[in-house]
Amino acid sequence: MVNVNKDLCISCGSCVAIAPDNFDFDEEGLAEVKKDELNDDVKEAAEACPTEAIEIED
Numbered sequence: 001m002v003n004v005n006k007d008l009c010i011s012c013g014s015c016v017a018i019a020p021d022n023f024d025f026d027e028e029g030l031a032e033v034k035k036d037e038l039n040d041d042v043k044e045a046a047e048a049c050p051t052e053a054i055e056i057e058d
């Protein structure tokens with residue numbers, strides 16, 4: 001399970017850059033999950049997120 005807590009997202013774009021298959025921006029410029037899949041890129045994006053807005057769960 002992959003989730004973005006939009007209350008924490010600051011639209012930095014890291015997750016979209018690291019895992020473009022899995023994250024995209026919504027109409028407000030906040031990140032959202034495009035494909036709910038726990039892969040290495042998603043794990044890297046979660047670690048790279050400056051506000052820890054990406055929640056992942058096996």
Ligand code: SF4
Nearest residue numbers: 009010012013015049
């Ligand atoms: S890396 Fe975190 S703060 Fe940056 S756009 Fe993605 S969810 Fe938002």
